Amino acid sequence: MASTPLSSDSKHGGHSHVLSVPLLLGNMLWLMFLLIVTWWASTQNFGNVIINNVVAMLIATVKAVFVIWIFMGVMHASKLAKIWVVTGFGVLFLMFGILGDYATRQYEPVSGWETNVPNNGGSAFPREWPPQKKPEQVGENFRPRG
Amino acid sequence: MAAIASDHGHGHGHDEALHHQFEDMEQQNDSYIVGMWTFLVTEVMFFGALFLIYTLYRSMYQMDFFLAHEALNVQMGMINTFVLLFSSFTVAMSVRYAQLQKKWGVLSMLAITQVCAGAFMVVKYFEYQEKFGHHLYPGPGFGSHPEYLHGATPNFAQLYFGLYFGMTGLHGLHVLIGMIVIGYLMAKWWRNSPMVTKDYIPTELVGLYWHFVDLVWIFLFPLMYLMPKP
Amino acid sequence: MSAIPADPNVTADSATPRTETNYLNADWSIKSWLLTGDHKRIGILYLVTVSFFFFLGSIAAGLIRYELTAPAGFILESETYNKVFSAHGIIMVFLFLIVAIPAILGNFLLPLMIGARDMAFPRLNLLSWYLFMIGGACIMGGMINGGVDSGWTFYVPYSSMYANSNVTMVLTGIFIAGFSSITTGINFIVTTHKMRAPGMTWFRLPLMVWALYATGVVIILGTPVVAVTLLCIIFERVFHLPIFSAELGGDPVLFQHLFWFYSHPAVYIMILPAFGVQSELIANFARKRVFGYHLIAFSTLAIAGLGFLVWGHHMFISSESMYQGVVFSLISFLVAIPSAIKVFNWTATLYKGNIRLQTPMIYALGFIGLFTIGGLTGLFLGCLGTDVHLTNTYFIVAHFHYVMVGGAVTAFLGGLHYWWPKMTGRLYPESIAKWNAVLVFIGFNLTFFPQFIVGFMGMPRRYHYYYFAPEFQPYHIMSTLGSTVLALSFIIPGLYLTRSLTKGAKASANPWGAHGLEWETSSPPPTSNFLQIPVVLDEVYDFDPVTEHEQDKAAQALEVPSYLSNEAKSIESEKEKR
Numbered sequence: 019m020a021s022t023p024l025s026s027d028s029k030h031g032g033h034s035h036v037l038s039v040p041l042l043l044g045n046m047l048w049l050m051f052l053l054i055v056t057w058w059a060s061t062q063n064f065g066n067v068i069i070n071n072v073v074a075m076l077i078a079t080v081k082a083v084f085v086i087w088i089f090m091g092v093m094h095a096s097k098l099a100k101i102w103v104v105t106g107f108g109v110l111f112l113m114f115g116i117l118g119d120y121a122t123r124q125y126e127p128v129s130g131w132e133t134n135v136p137n138n139g140g141s142a143f144p145r146e147w148p149p150q151k152k153p154e155q156v157g158e159n160f161r162p163r164g
Numbered sequence: 165m166a167a168i169a170s171d172h173g174h175g176h177g178h179d180e181a182l183h184h185q186f187e188d189m190e191q192q193n194d195s196y197i198v199g200m201w202t203f204l205v206t207e208v209m210f211f212g213a214l215f216l217i218y219t220l221y222r223s224m225y226q227m228d229f230f231l232a233h234e235a236l237n238v239q240m241g242m243i244n245t246f247v248l249l250f251s252s253f254t255v256a257m258s259v260r261y262a263q264l265q266k267k268w269g270v271l272s273m274l275a276i277t278q279v280c281a282g283a284f285m286v287v288k289y290f291e292y293q294e295k296f297g298h299h300l301y302p303g304p305g306f307g308s309h310p311e312y313l314h315g316a317t318p319n320f321a322q323l324y325f326g327l328y329f330g331m332t333g334l335h336g337l338h339v340l341i342g343m344i345v346i347g348y349l350m351a352k353w354w355r356n357s358p359m360v361t362k363d364y365i366p367t368e369l370v371g372l373y374w375h376f377v378d379l380v381w382i383f384l385f386p387l388m389y390l391m392p393k394p
Numbered sequence: 395m396s397a398i399p400a401d402p403n404v405t406a407d408s409a410t411p412r413t414e415t416n417y418l419n420a421d422w423s424i425k426s427w428l429l430t431g432d433h434k435r436i437g438i439l440y441l442v443t444v445s446f447f448f449f450l451g452s453i454a455a456g457l458i459r460y461e462l463t464a465p466a467g468f469i470l471e472s473e474t475y476n477k478v479f480s481a482h483g484i485i486m487v488f489l490f491l492i493v494a495i496p497a498i499l500g501n502f503l504l505p506l507m508i509g510a511r512d513m514a515f516p517r518l519n520l521l522s523w524y525l526f527m528i529g530g531a532c533i534m535g536g537m538i539n540g541g542v543d544s545g546w547t548f549y550v551p552y553s554s555m556y557a558n559s560n561v562t563m564v565l566t567g568i569f570i571a572g573f574s575s576i577t578t579g580i581n582f583i584v585t586t587h588k589m590r591a592p593g594m595t596w597f598r599l600p601l602m603v604w605a606l607y608a609t610g611v612v613i614i615l616g617t618p619v620v621a622v623t624l625l626c627i628i629f630e631r632v633f634h635l636p637i638f639s640a641e642l643g644g645d646p647v648l649f650q651h652l653f654w655f656y657s658h659p660a661v662y663i664m665i666l667p668a669f670g671v672q673s674e675l676i677a678n679f680a681r682k683r684v685f686g687y688h689l690i691a692f693s694t695l696a697i698a699g700l701g702f703l704v705w706g707h708h709m710f711i712s713s714e715s716m717y718q719g720v721v722f723s724l725i726s727f728l729v730a731i732p733s734a735i736k737v738f739n740w741t742a743t744l745y746k747g748n749i750r751l752q753t754p755m756i757y758a759l760g761f762i763g764l765f766t767i768g769g770l771t772g773l774f775l776g777c778l779g780t781d782v783h784l785t786n787t788y789f790i791v792a793h794f795h796y797v798m799v800g801g802a803v804t805a806f807l808g809g810l811h812y813w814w815p816k817m818t819g820r821l822y823p824e825s826i827a828k829w830n831a832v833l834v835f836i837g838f839n840l841t842f843f844p845q846f847i848v849g850f851m852g853m854p855r856r857y858h859y860y861y862f863a864p865e866f867q868p869y870h871i872m873s874t875l876g877s878t879v880l881a882l883s884f885i886i887p888g889l890y891l892t893r894s895l896t897k898g899a900k901a902s903a904n905p906w907g908a909h910g911l912e913w914e915t916s917s918p919p920p921t922s923n924f925l926q927i928p929v930v931l932d933e934v935y936d937f938d939p940v941t942e943h944e945q946d947k948a949a950q951a952l953e954v955p956s957y958l959s960n961e962a963k964s965i966e967s968e969k970e971k972r
Contacts, residue, residue: 107208110209110212
């Protein structure tokens with residue numbers, strides 16, 4: 019069957035791209051090297067816990083990109099498959115917009131909401147972000163429905 | 165609309181592996197790859213929601229999460245990461261052999277993958293056993309041995325361990341499912357089923373799934389095991 | 395093609411479709427139905443089971459309505475009432491609305507509309523039905539075995555800690571049913587991308603296919619999130635893993651965020667396929683190409699995309715950040731734009747169209763009005779200030795019933811009537827069906843319009859009494875009366891459609907003179923859908939208004955139903971082509 023005129027994405031998928039052994043082996047060794055870098059980075063203090071977290075996540079992201087690009091064969095995959103990869107992670111980032119709620123609560127101009135009282139406003143979380151003070155320990159140290 | 169006969173035969177010679185709804189192998193292979201990627205997108209969202217919960221709680225209770233995470237064994241986590249990375253490589257190799265239609269290459273590589281997956285689960289078992297032994301499992305008895313909490317507030321440590329068991333547990337479940345699927349694939353190769361020998365796509369799909377399992381662990385390991393001191 | 399041998403019984407002559415082997419009579423055994431990979435049979439399986447669940451959900455709705463006819467309530471205990479409205483919500487949302495149009499009409503039509511032999515993954519399709527059945531069985535089992543009283547939203551901490559009802563089992567059922575919907579979504583996406591017939595370009599796709607594609611995208615991006623969120627409640631209840639527990643420092647509001655991150659897009663899973671059906675009905679019964687085809691197609695995708703950006707408007711009073719509330723309110727208003735594009739384009743399609751007021755068209759016209767009311771009242775609720783007053787009142791109940799029942803159910807009924815000849819090969823009695831369509835419209839408005847008023851007056855939702863405000867009673871009685879009419883108008887199609895299976899007149903391949911690939915094969919279609927894969931040469935909805943008008947005039951002169959004249963015309967044109 020002639021492929022549909024618009025589906026230019028079917029150009030590649032039918033032929034299998036055999037990845038060479040050195041590429042796969044090199045990728046694995048590179049990933050293992052990055053793993054050691056991850057561990058090394060966690061033992062360092064880059065000055066700020068946020069920087070440390072960002073570094074750790076950056077290394078993990080680089081590792082993920084190499085797994086996706088080489089091991090998962092996205093390198094030679096059709097455009098359509100690439101679109102789905104990007105969509106998946108794009109919507110995932112979109113979902114992290116949920117955190118925007120917690121990040122903006124502290125700026126609310128309603129009097130009294132800026133006070134650091136846990137459990138105000140109906141949420142278990144204080145409306146101050148990042149929290150200046152640890153919320154009071156609430157509840158008992160066991161699940162009531164034990 | 166005119167119904168005109170299209171060329172309904174196909175000269176690719178992959179009949180045994182071609183399903184009736186497809187016209188040719190190219191269409192079938194494309195469909196399977198795209199289908200697998202859409203499925204992996206759902207998996208990304210599935211684990212993504214858990215990572216979101218984790219991110220929020222950890223940024224909220226940084227110190228307690230840090231103290232609680234000291235109960236984890238970084239060596240075991242490192243070993244598991246190495247094992248998974250290596251198994252990712254062997255699966256990629258098995259896909260390569262499937263493309264070259266080398267039965268024994270595929271089988272041996274998948275067998276190594278199975279061994280790696282088994283090793284991962286065994287290490288996980290010892291880790292879980294240790295946590296249970298230290299009463300670090302959330303529930304009524306949590307923290308009855310406070311020395312294992314490393315000074316973390318018990319409630320927030322309980323949140324951390326709830327997420328730890330939830331996320332690594334779901335990941336472990338995916339490893340188990342992967343082992344079953346790889347076992348099924350190996351049986352197909354063993355019996356020279358045309359479904360796999362004439363077409364590398366089933367092996368490729370299993371490979372994609374396994375790489376995804378690896379991918380989740382790549383993020384889980386630094387998040388759970390390697391926290392910076394706040 | 396070698397994989398599927400040509401059926402020797404099938405002749406190529408489309409003028410004699412009635413003796414053909416088709417997908418219904420190819421094999422009568424029960425096994426052939428339960429192990430089928432045929433998308434048409436799976437659609438029928440879904441039709442039977444979903445109708446059953448709709449029946450159960452409607453009984454629960456009836457109980458709610460009758461309870462509320464007296465200010466103090468008179469048939470249900472308060473706890474029973476909680477379980478009944480939860481059952482109504484859970485069954486209707488997870489077992490009816492989300493599956494109804496995509497899994498019944500979508501499964502049946504998608505391959506037919508794009509000229510494919512089947513879905514891309516037939517076995518996955520069958521698996522989706524089995525997952526749906528297992529999920530449905532779990533949900534029903536949980537409800538029979540004690541019921542669930544947390545509402546369909548399962549807000550924590552009530553559902554995770556305090557509810558003593560059968561939350562775990564019902565959640566497991568929803569979790570499994572979610573995977574059924576994911577597999578359907580994957581199938582829709584891959585089928586649309588990869589299985590189109592030669593010449594079927596993206597802009598020759600019927601709008602129904604665009605809608606199903608967008609639905610598939612929403613399903614696969616949203617469903618896993620709610621699956622894992624509900625799984626967290628299961629974990630919390632069964633394994634004591636605290637994820638949302640406030641007493642340990644977790645955040646219940648996070649549950650609402652994650653829940654609505656799926657459940658708002660889920661609203662579009664319910665309504666987008668209805669838009670697709672609506673576009674088909676309007677085009678084919680106004681005998682015109684849909685006005686602004688591209689705009690409707692893109693607005694479908696826009697709604698699917700924007701649907702992921704508005705979840706927070708369910709949480710304006712849930713201690714969500716005010717700033718995020720403002721953003722969500724703005725984006726919620728933006729959703730009105732693509733929705734209005736659709737409504738205006740459908741209306742513009744009617745202009746100078748050759749409108750045929752047959753049953754599906756009556757449903758379609760009803761849809762425009764009801765959906766517009768439902769959509770516009772949604773603006774009240776998307777507005778931060780008015781929402782504080784209106785949220786959790788019957789206003790919101792009326793709003794989403796106008797969209798869900800007035801929109802999705804009306805479109806489902808319209809689509810079911812429209813494609814009934816294609817699905818079963820039989821015609822239903824047109825005059826009863828027409829009057830019934832009017833009855834649906836009347837019953838629906840009588841049920842839900844009073845709820846707007848009583849909600850605005852302050853009647854809270856989910857209350858089983860209102861003795862504090864007996865002045866609400868007339869509205870509730872009107873509503874209950876309307877729901878009785880509505881129930882009747884749902885029973886009548888069930889009866890005449892079932893009867894038409896054996897007694898109905900046989901349908902030709904294209905009884906409506908409609909446009910679309912699904913009408914080019916026989917009714918019912920053969921198992922492989924098309925004897926030969928069609929090559930699409932002309933544009934979608936390619937009606938010629940002049941000939942349509944003349945033909946309609948001729949039909950009126952002959953005093954035969956217009957669909958018969960269409961049939962004659964289509965057979966003639968077939969002969970001409972040969």
